[in-house]
Amino acid sequence: MKRTRWIEVRGWSLTSPYLIFTLIFFIIPLIWGIVLLFTNWNLISPHRDFVGFANFIEALKSPKVHAAFFTTYKVMAIFIPTVLTSSLAIALLINSIPRLKGLISVGFFLPYLVSGVAVALVVNGVLSYNSPLSPMFRRLFGCVPDWFGNSTLAVMVISLMITWKLSGYYALIFLSGLSSIPKELYEAADIDGAGWWTKLFKITIPMLYPALYTVIILAVGLMFGIFTEPYMLTGGGPDLATHTWVLEIYYQAFSSMRAGYASMIALINATVTFISIIIIRKIMEGWGKRHGWT
Amino acid sequence: MGGHKGLINTFKYSLIIIGLSISIFPLVYMLLQSLAPWNEVNRNIIPTTLTLRSYNWLLLGSAIAKAKPWLRSLLNSTIVTASSTFLMVFSAAIVGYALSKLKFRGRNSIYNFILFQMFYPGIILLIPTFLIVKSLGMYNNYLGMIIPKAMSIWAIFMYTSFFKSIPQEVIDSARVDGASELRIIFRIALPMSRSITIVVALFLFMGRWEELLWDMIVVSDYKLMTLNVLIATMKSTYGGYPGPMYAASILLVIPVLILFIAFSKDFAKGIKLVFK
Numbered sequence: 001m002k003r004t005r006w007i008e009v010r011g012w013s014l015t016s017p018y019l020i021f022t023l024i025f026f027i028i029p030l031i032w033g034i035v036l037l038f039t040n041w042n043l044i045s046p047h048r049d050f051v052g053f054a055n056f057i058e059a060l061k062s063p064k065v066h067a068a069f070f071t072t073y074k075v076m077a078i079f080i081p082t083v084l085t086s087s088l089a090i091a092l093l094i095n096s097i098p099r100l101k102g103l104i105s106v107g108f109f110l111p112y113l114v115s116g117v118a119v120a121l122v123v124n125g126v127l128s129y130n131s132p133l134s135p136m137f138r139r140l141f142g143c144v145p146d147w148f149g150n151s152t153l154a155v156m157v158i159s160l161m162i163t164w165k166l167s168g169y170y171a172l173i174f175l176s177g178l179s180s181i182p183k184e185l186y187e188a189a190d191i192d193g194a195g196w197w198t199k200l201f202k203i204t205i206p207m208l209y210p211a212l213y214t215v216i217i218l219a220v221g222l223m224f225g226i227f228t229e230p231y232m233l234t235g236g237g238p239d240l241a242t243h244t245w246v247l248e249i250y251y252q253a254f255s256s257m258r259a260g261y262a263s264m265i266a267l268i269n270a271t272v273t274f275i276s277i278i279i280i281r282k283i284m285e286g287w288g289k290r291h292g293w294t
Numbered sequence: 295m296g297g298h299k300g301l302i303n304t305f306k307y308s309l310i311i312i313g314l315s316i317s318i319f320p321l322v323y324m325l326l327q328s329l330a331p332w333n334e335v336n337r338n339i340i341p342t343t344l345t346l347r348s349y350n351w352l353l354l355g356s357a358i359a360k361a362k363p364w365l366r367s368l369l370n371s372t373i374v375t376a377s378s379t380f381l382m383v384f385s386a387a388i389v390g391y392a393l394s395k396l397k398f399r400g401r402n403s404i405y406n407f408i409l410f411q412m413f414y415p416g417i418i419l420l421i422p423t424f425l426i427v428k429s430l431g432m433y434n435n436y437l438g439m440i441i442p443k444a445m446s447i448w449a450i451f452m453y454t455s456f457f458k459s460i461p462q463e464v465i466d467s468a469r470v471d472g473a474s475e476l477r478i479i480f481r482i483a484l485p486m487s488r489s490i491t492i493v494v495a496l497f498l499f500m501g502r503w504e505e506l507l508w509d510m511i512v513v514s515d516y517k518l519m520t521l522n523v524l525i526a527t528m529k530s531t532y533g534g535y536p537g538p539m540y541a542a543s544i545l546l547v548i549p550v551l552i553l554f555i556a557f558s559k560d561f562a563k564g565i566k567l568v569f570k
């Protein structure tokens with residue numbers, strides 16, 4: 001009996017930092033956030049009105065919210081395929097070489113360490129009209145593209161910046177997945193005379209399911225929180241082509257001072273994120289099941 | 295056959311060299327441009343001569359423009375990131391230990407709530423958390439940047455699952471010897487999880503160092519801004535001075551790189567445990 005009480009006291013006192021923190025920075029904001037959704041408060045004045053569902057209706061009609069919604073999927077359509085290809089390629093390369101594996105994987109991880117703010121400055125410089133890369137672009141495209149004046153190009157630049165940053169990180173996840181694939185599978189395939197591509201698509205990729213699942217969920221989740229790159233480079237333009245959820249929430253809450261309206265957009269963002277992740281998970285799990293993963 | 299294999303390896307290493315060049319190009323570019331004469335910044339990849347003019351201008355200012363507190367902001371970044379990281383690791387170790395090694399009533403509920411929080415989109419909490427920080431008097435000071443980022447749900451989760459692998463006998467025998475729970479955590483459990491602690495701390499440090507949105511909204515005073523925020527804030531004002539901006543980026547990137555390279559061996563070891 002005494003022993004039991006001792007463990008209760010220790011358990012609750014050691015978790016108390018978490019409990020207090022969660023109360024102040026999770027539970028209370030959660031409740032406050034719900035109240036805010038239905039007000040038109042401007043963060044400063046003591047005056048605030050209950051506006052019912054006006055914020056919700058305004059957000060649903062807002063072209064900026066629509067833009068944020070579509071930008072996420074546009075960036076995703078470029079980012080997911082490119083990041084999967086490059087990180088898988090990096091992992092396969094590193095896995096297949098005899099020497100310097102550790103050093104090389106650290107090298108590929110370096111972009112993850114570079115702050116998006118600093119990378120944005122470089123991208124801005126490199127893509128400027130007179131940049132040292134301009135002659136190359138002129139040779140390739142016949143002119144220097146107006147990278148941030150063209151919607152498609154701007155989305156592409158931002159997506160590829162994120163691909164650059166995360167490829168090495170995701171490659172580490174794939175590397176640890178590759179190390180757990182039994183060698184016998186490849187030996188058996190060799191006996192059957194399977195080629196490199198067949199082995200890749202019939203053995204490696206299906207066997208990487210757990211790593212692929214992790215990477216895809218991480219990558220999709222990331223797409224709904226893009227902020228630094230468009231904030232630094234485009235401000236959401238041109239024509240809202242790179243406007244993102246977090247950018248819209250930030251501008252509404254801290255430039256236009258519309259805390260209630262911004263909270264409503266945050267809630268819509270969270271809901272869209274949640275539904276998108278569930279759909280992706282279902283697709284992934286279906287694919288996994290067909291390859292014998294449960 | 296041997297020659298064939300050698301050829302394939304040469305091909306692979308060349309691919310790797312191309313890949314690595316793309317990976318580090320922005321870093322190299324940043325460094326070279328920060329040292330370039332001003333009329334060559336963003337004109338030549340490799341400057342004809344090297345100069346410290348950009349660093350000088352950045353840190354000392356010029357006749358017409360007083361320097362912004364760049365070194366101070368580097369110090370701010372260091373203080374904020376180091377304190378936050380320390381608190382996140384410290385709290386995660388304690389809570390993770392309690393959740394994995396103490397079978398108290400309510401443990402499962404707490405653990406389930408942590409899982410719920412992990413998947414809860416933080417963006418909904420951004421504005422109300424800002425209001426709480428403001429009402430607690432932490433707006434525009436270090437506490438506003440440190441305290442709301444003093445606990446990491448992910449780190450708690452990592453420690454909870456990692457401490458499970460520590461044999462119960464080790465802990466029981468320490469208790470028999472009269473060690474307190476805190477002593478067990480910091481003298482036994484944490485030292486036994488050195489690699490995981492280094493990986494967790496490095497990830498938390500990098501994430502905190504790069505934070506832009508939160509640090510931007512809780513601080514308005516130039517003297518208190520982190521380096522990351524100061525660069526982002528000055529990007530249009532200093533738009534005509536790309537050289538000094540590259541110099542500031544180098545100041546921003548170097549500390550993280552040094553830290554990471556110093557621990558890269560432990561990182562390589564620990565990362566395998568994280569993604570297991």
